[in-house]
Amino acid sequence: MKLKLLFVxxxxxxxxxxxxxxxxxxxxxxxxxxSDIVKAKTLNNLASxxxxxxPKQVLQYATKALQLAKSIGFKVEEGNAYHLLGNxxxxxxxxxxALDYFSKSQTIFENELPIGSxxxxxxxxxxxxxxxxxxGYVFMEQSNYDKALQFNFKSLKIFEETNNLKxxxxxxxxxxxxxxxxxxxxKALVYYEKCLDIxxxxxxxxxxxxxxxxxxxxxxxKNYPKAVARFNEAKVYFDKYPNPQGLAQLYYxxxxxYSEINQFAKAIEFTDKALAIFTKTENKFGIANSYANLGxxxxxxxxxxxxxxxxxxxxxxxxxxxxxxxxxxxxxTLSDIYExxxxxxxxxxxxKLYSVAKDSVTNAQTIxxxxxxxxxxxxxxxxxxxxxxxxxxxxxxxxxxxxxxxKVFLSILLSLLLSGIAFLxxxxxxxxxxxxxxxxxxxxxxxxxxxxxxxxxxxxxxxxISSFIVKNSTDAAIKYLAKFSKLMRLTLEYSKExxxxxxxEIESLENYLELEQLRFNNSFQFKINKCKEIEDDVxxxxxxxxxxxxxxxxxxxxxxxxxxxITLDFxxxxxxxxxxxxxxxIGINKSxxxxxxxxxxxxxxxxxxxxxxxxxMEETTSKKSKVxxxxxxxxxxxxxxxxxxxxxxxYLSTI
Numbered sequence: 001m002k003l004k005l006l007f008v009x010x011x012x013x014x015x016x017x018x019x020x021x022x023x024x025x026x027x028x029x030x031x032x033x034x035s036d037i038v039k040a041k042t043l044n045n046l047a048s049x050x051x052x053x054x055p056k057q058v059l060q061y062a063t064k065a066l067q068l069a070k071s072i073g074f075k076v077e078e079g080n081a082y083h084l085l086g087n088x089x090x091x092x093x094x095x096x097x098a099l100d101y102f103s104k105s106q107t108i109f110e111n112e113l114p115i116g117s118x119x120x121x122x123x124x125x126x127x128x129x130x131x132x133x134x135x136g137y138v139f140m141e142q143s144n145y146d147k148a149l150q151f152n153f154k155s156l157k158i159f160e161e162t163n164n165l166k167x168x169x170x171x172x173x174x175x176x177x178x179x180x181x182x183x184x185x186x187k188a189l190v191y192y193e194k195c196l197d198i199x200x201x202x203x204x205x206x207x208x209x210x211x212x213x214x215x216x217x218x219x220x221x222k223n224y225p226k227a228v229a230r231f232n233e234a235k236v237y238f239d240k241y242p243n244p245q246g247l248a249q250l251y252y253x254x255x256x257x258y259s260e261i262n263q264f265a266k267a268i269e270f271t272d273k274a275l276a277i278f279t280k281t282e283n284k285f286g287i288a289n290s291y292a293n294l295g296x297x298x299x300x301x302x303x304x305x306x307x308x309x310x311x312x313x314x315x316x317x318x319x320x321x322x323x324x325x326x327x328x329x330x331x332x333t334l335s336d337i338y339e340x341x342x343x344x345x346x347x348x349x350x351x352k353l354y355s356v357a358k359d360s361v362t363n364a365q366t367i368x369x370x371x372x373x374x375x376x377x378x379x380x381x382x383x384x385x386x387x388x389x390x391x392x393x394x395x396x397x398x399x400x401x402x403x404x405x406x407k408v409f410l411s412i413l414l415s416l417l418l419s420g421i422a423f424l425x426x427x428x429x430x431x432x433x434x435x436x437x438x439x440x441x442x443x444x445x446x447x448x449x450x451x452x453x454x455x456x457x458x459x460x461x462x463x464x465i466s467s468f469i470v471k472n473s474t475d476a477a478i479k480y481l482a483k484f485s486k487l488m489r490l491t492l493e494y495s496k497e498x499x500x501x502x503x504x505e506i507e508s509l510e511n512y513l514e515l516e517q518l519r520f521n522n523s524f525q526f527k528i529n530k531c532k533e534i535e536d537d538v539x540x541x542x543x544x545x546x547x548x549x550x551x552x553x554x555x556x557x558x559x560x561x562x563x564x565x566i567t568l569d570f571x572x573x574x575x576x577x578x579x580x581x582x583x584x585x586i587g588i589n590k591s592x593x594x595x596x597x598x599x600x601x602x603x604x605x606x607x608x609x610x611x612x613x614x615x616x617m618e619e620t621t622s623k624k625s626k627v628x629x630x631x632x633x634x635x636x637x638x639x640x641x642x643x644x645x646x647x648x649x650x651y652l653s654t655i
Contacts (some may be wrong), residue, residue: 023049033373038412040069040077047084058088076120077107079127081267085453086134088139099138105517122162129158134170140178148178153537169198173210173497180217189217190532196290208237209246216253219260227257248277248286252293267297288317304337311337328357422448437616479520494542499650502570502577505545506530509568516553524557524564531571537652540577541613548610548643556585556641572649576623580643588631588639614647623648 022045030042043065050057066081068074086101109128110125136151152175159168176191188581192214199207215230231254238247251274258267271293278286297313298304311333318326331354339346407419490508506528506618513526557564562584569580585591614625626646632639 003206036068036072037074037077040065040072040081042235043068044077044080044084046079047088051084051087055088055091058091060085062088074091076123076127079105079112079131082108083127083131083134085107089260090134090138090428095138095141099135102131102134106135111375116471125158125162126164128166129155129162129164133174140174140181143181145178145182149175149536152178165198165202166204169195169202169204169206169210172198173213176213180505185221187536189214191219205241205243206246208234208241208243208250211237212246212250212253218254219253219257223259224257231257235280244277244281245283245286248274248281248283251277252286252290254296255293259293259300261310262300264297264301268294269435271297284317284321286300286316288321288323288326292326293319295330295333299333299337299621302340307337308334324357324361328361331357338550339390370413382398437619441452476518480515483511483515483518487515491543497542499652500542501536501652502530502540503536505542506568508542509545509549512549515565520553520557526565526566526568528568529570533572534570534577535651537650538577539650540579540647541617544610544613544645544647545581548645552581552583552585552641552643555591556583556587572647575649576625577647577649579647581643582632587633588629589639590638610645614645617648621648621650650651 026042026046026049030039033039033042043061045062047058047065050061061223062081062084065077066085069078069081077277082101082105086098086105089095089098089101106128109124109131112124113121113128132151133155136148136155139145139151151172156168156171156175159171176188178194179185179188179191192210196207196210196214198204199210211234212228215227218224218227218230228454231250234250235247238250251270253273255267255270258264258270271290275287275290275294277283278290291310291314292457293311295307295314298307298310308534311330316331318330331350335347335350335354338344338350344395409416488506488547490504490511494504494508510528517524517526545568549568552566553564557566565584567580567582569578569582571578572642586594612628614627617625624646625648628644630642630644632642
């Protein structure tokens with residue numbers, strides 16, 4: 001139910017008060033205009049007016065708008081019509097068909113983007129952002145959260161570019177919902193708060209719902225003071241901007257809080273308030289959840305008769321709504337209650353019903369997974385075909401353009417033939433240079449991989465495992481071997497990519513540091529800090545920091561007599577990504593004295609390869625990058641070493 005409401009946020013138009021009056025006005029305009037352009041827009045506007053009430057009417061008007069827009073070559077309204085057809089199919093539960101329509105809308109707006117005029121460029125961009133957001137919603141409904149996030153981030157970037165704050169807030173909210181569905185509560189909180197910041201500026205009437213959602217996140221994190229504070233703020237907003245469904249959900253959230261802290265009278269009071277609103281608005285999902293909550297509260301108090309009464313009510317509604325997962329839960333609860341009452345026959349009866357419901361849920365999930373896999377395959381195939389067709393069109397267009405230019409050039413300026421030849425030679429040199437750089441990049445990345453996982457390191461790791469086994473520390477050896485295998489797998493996987501997400505690089509570094517902690521008997525600790533301003537799609541080259549971390553351990557921590565500490569910090573500065581590796585070891589100079597004849601070549605290779613990779617990054621991004629290594633001193637005393645890498649701010653390529 002919540003996801004349906006979120007989807008309406010990204011639909012072509014929102015339901016507004018006075019819908020009948022708006023429909024009458026649009027119908028009059030449709031019958032009295034002679035302009036096909038106005039008719040196409042009016043048909044789409046009529047379709048959007050029915051989104052909240054009659055999806056079949058949406059199909060009817062959007063289909064007419066699509067046919068008219070195609071006949072007159074009105075691409076923007078053609079894209080809008082496809083988007084409305086997708087909306088209608090979502091409301092009817094036809095997700096495969098909806099995804100097909102959204103994909104067509106996406107293709108139209110992507111094709112129009114390079115040729116859009118100043119007058120309609122923002123309209124095209126917003127249409128493309130809506131298409132991305134709607135595709136993300138369908139994937140969210142199918143529990144394909146990776147793709148849902150991918151398309152929501154695409155939508156987010158465009159709305160940021162067009163400064164469409166209202167849509168930005170809604171996309172932030174949707175991303176928060178996706179992260180909450182994955183139980184990534186911290187990330188969900190970040191995006192809910194971004195949504196709230198914009199809503200406060202716009203005085204958006206949905207601010208109460210967002211505030212309530214933030215309170216629920218704090219409740220799930222067991223931060224009760226902040227949860228209560230947010231719930232109280234939400235109540236103030238709902239008093240200012242009435243929203244019965246939002247208020248009912250707020251009451252329900254309050255009941256969960258009081259149930260958590262065992263104030264059952266308060267919990268029942270707020271559940272009853274929520275139930276009253278859900279009943280008045282005929283929200284059967286809310287009614288069923290309220291009954292179930294009352295059953296849980298009475299069960300906590302060991303008031304089994306009341307618990308049975310409300311759980312049975314919730315079960316009846318869940319069967320009526322065909323929510324099999326809820327039926328499964330409630331049958332198991334009833335079985336447990338009867339068992340506590342020593343009513344073995346009823347407990348056994350409901351346990352059998354629970355088993356049947358469980359099998360039904362499993363079968364339904366299997367069918368859903370099958371449909372989702374088929375839908376994803378079909379979508380990816382269509383996306384690939386569309387891209388190939390677009391590439392062909394671009395090639396034909398470019399070739400035709402080149403041909404015309406050559407004709408004009410030869411017919412008018414034959415004397416510039418030599419300049420043309422020089423230009424072609426220059427292009428060839430540039431292409432050769434580019435290919436050389438790419439080849440050189442691949443070579444150095446491979447060298448970096450070898451540097452990371454050199455035979456000496458592998459030998460040490462295997463030696464440590466052997467030592468653990470000899471000392472009968474089987475569990476420790478297994479743990480060490482598992483971490484070592486995971487690190488090897490991650491390193492080999494990421495080394496193939498030119499850029500990886502920053503979270504993946506952090507994960508690899510965590511695995512490596514944990515492995516080295518085991519190897520050196522926890523002689524050092526480590527911390528990894530990433531500032532909240534860094535977005536999830538910020539990326540950096542793989543295996544760039546590991547040589548410096550390894551250097552800090554081997555040359556800084558290993559000879560150190562005190563407990564070691566390695567700190568990795570990631571933050572943004574002047575549109576650059578700054579990565580800092582700090583240790584409290586013996587310092588650069590002393591390390592050079594101790595290891596001068598043993599590891600200078602290893603250290604030099606790491607530094608040379610990294611500098612070369614940074615140079616290639618500068619050439620491809622046209623932005624500065626650098627690495628500095630310095631010894632930390634205070635009052636003449638060496639406190640450790642700091643390595644600072646300043647990298648161009650890069651993002652994962654959009655699909």
